[in-house]
Amino acid sequence: MNLSVNYAGVTFKNPITVASGTFGSGVEYSEFVDLNRLGAVTTKGVADRPWEGNPTPRIAETYGGMLNAVGLQNPGIDVFVERDIPFLKQYDTGIIVNVCGHSEEEYVNVVERLNDVDVDMLEINVSCPNVKEGGIAFGTDPKQLNHVTKLVKSHSNKPVIMKLSPNVTDIAEMARAAEDGGADGISLINTITGMKIDVDRRKFVLANQTGGLSGPAIHPVAVRMVYQASHAVKIPIIGMGGVMNAYDALELILAGATMVSVGTANFINPNATVEIIDGIEEYMKKNGVDDINDLIGAVE
Amino acid sequence: MSKSLVEGTIVSNEPISSDCYSMFISAADIANAAVPGQFINVYINDGSKLLPRPISICEIVDDKVRIVFRAVGGGTKELATYKAGEVVRVMGPLGNGYPLEQDKSYMLIGGGIGIPPLLELSKRLKGDINIVLGYRDEIFLADEFAKYGKVYIASEDGKTGVKGNVIDAINEYDLSADIIYSCGPTPMLRGLKAYGSEHNIKTYLSLEERMACGIGACLGCVTKSTDVDSHSHVNNKRVCKDGPVFEASEVDL
Structure with a gap:
């Protein structure tokens, strides 16, 4: 039985990775999860310098989901390369580095710094709803997305995945804009912008007022958008959004994703990723599927 | 551990x-x-x-x-x-828990649902233990604390003990100590940080913040810290991992 997938020329032992920002660089989760089991670890967004992120409260629970407005707090690329990459290199897993920035220059600084670092792929975060400048502006306008994709590609020697925002009218148009810009893959969906109000206090629950909604509440949106994007472009997709179990992951694969990220589920069950990989294997055994690749986009 | x-x-x-x-x-x-x-x-x-x-x-x-x-x-x-x-x-x-500094005099100060974690602490400390508990109205756990130290109560409605907050009780009973261990709402902790600093008492605060993962990965529950934190090299210590207990001078509340 084959679980390995080829994504943009890179082979991963299975299609399961984690959604950026839910898993750090794996250090904290390594007490609960055998990182060797994962297809890849996708690291928390890293910028060209340390970012403080947003004020607290940064987290709010909602029905079947959660809002976060962490605001991409991160230690910057230098600490990340010196500390987090060697940690991950101890394990037999792929490394996908999520890159964030406020400006074109900041993206380029990080991407160029990573050219000499042994990682498998880059995922460019052009869709964080919690960062005012940069992020979301690049991710919701197809022209800007196309432009930043070309820019990053021209400065990187690694496969580049553009991470798309669901906060757009036409996801297919965004997917095409990334593909036309030379992206090697796309990942979707980032969180959906939301808001929660404390009725008793008549105040916003999050200090940032708005936050990104994740968790099972957004899963059907992810399935729909992965399906639409996969029919709009030829480049491979990493599907994500509210994956809680193997069936949720398989849904995204059947919709057209080559790989799947597990995000919020890590907070609810630190071992969710491994249980999902086991569940996919079990499904394949039960249904006589020899190769996971036969399931990609196989919805009828 | x-x-x-x-x-x-x-x-x-x-x-x-x-x-x-x-x-x-x-x-x-x-x-x-x-x-x-x-x-x-x-x-x-x-x-x-x-x-x-x-x-x-x-x-x-x-x-x-x-x-x-x-x-x-x-x-x-x-x-x-x-x-x-x-x-x-x-x-x-x-999280990290309270550092146990033995053979000293202590004030264990809890407010509301911040009171419970002080119970195990009161059992493990050896020394002179004064316990100051602040409630809105209803009293709970106070009788259990009485086994391990002398209990002083403040209540907002004034029905039990001193009317007011824990600082009012400290002043009313003229309490002092080498070390303060505390847990409670942020305004109370802010008051105790100032009180400890003014009276030169080493003060430990246990903080609360909305969390997601609880193990230091998601960066949801940070608090402003005086020193640069070990994770992001900014001034945001993680309440779940670097805390919840901090020495008062470590955090900027």
Whole structure:
């Protein structure tokens, strides 16, 4: 039985990775999860310098989901390369580095710094709803997305995945804009912008007022958008959004994703990723599927 | 000190006030590793309530962990309905706990639902222990604390002890100590930080913040710190991992 997938020329032992920002660089989760089991670890967004992120409260629970407005707090690329990459290199897993920035220059600084670092792929975060400048502006306008994709590609020697925002009218148009810009893959969906109000206090629950909604509440949106994007472009997709179990992951694969990220589920069950990989294997055994690749986009 | 994720069996779950509950959970791995001031993540069975509830450890008795929680939101209200014999998923011990500095004089100062974690601490300290407990109205756990130190009470409604807050009680009874250990709402901790600094008393604060993962990965629960933090090299220490207990001068409340 084959679980390995080829994504943009890179082979991963299975299609399961984690959604950026839910898993750090794996250090904290390594007490609960055998990182060797994962297809890849996708690291928390890293910028060209340390970012403080947003004020607290940064987290709010909602029905079947959660809002976060962490605001991409991160230690910057230098600490990340010196500390987090060697940690991950101890394990037999792929490394996908999520890159964030406020400006074109900041993206380029990080991407160029990573050219000499042994990682498998880059995922460019052009869709964080919690960062005012940069992020979301690049991710919701197809022209800007196309432009930043070309820019990053021209400065990187690694496969580049553009991470798309669901906060757009036409996801297919965004997917095409990334593909036309030379992206090697796309990942979707980032969180959906939301808001929660404390009725008793008549105040916003999050200090940032708005936050990104994740968790099972957004899963059907992810399935729909992965399906639409996969029919709009030829480049491979990493599907994500509210994956809680193997069936949720398989849904995204059947919709057209080559790989799947597990995000919020890590907070609810630190071992969710491994249980999902086991569940996919079990499904394949039960249904006589020899190769996971036969399931990609196989919805009828 | 390692963390465990276990299925704990509920030994008992009883109300101790109109909205506070005392639950004993059989979880040997956690009980054996825990120190006072640490917390556990309690996972709610209802799948629509995703995030674990971070709840401080009130007491450790043999292989059992005791938590005392207030049933205020949907998650804790559900937790209040769990019966003895039911199984609940818990992870812990999490966070750092109170540093035990022995053979000194202490004030253990708790406010509201910040009171429970001081109970295990009061059992483990050797020295002169004064315990100052602040309540809005209803009193809970005070009789249990009386076994381990002298208890002073402040209540906002004035029905029990001094009318006012914990600082009013400290002033009323003219209390002092070498070390303050505290847990409670942020305004109280802010007051104690100032009080400790003014009276030159080493003060430990246990903070609360909204959390997601509880293990230091998601960066949801940071607090402004005076020193650069070890994770992001900014001034944001993680309450769940670097805390919840901080020496008062470490944090900017």
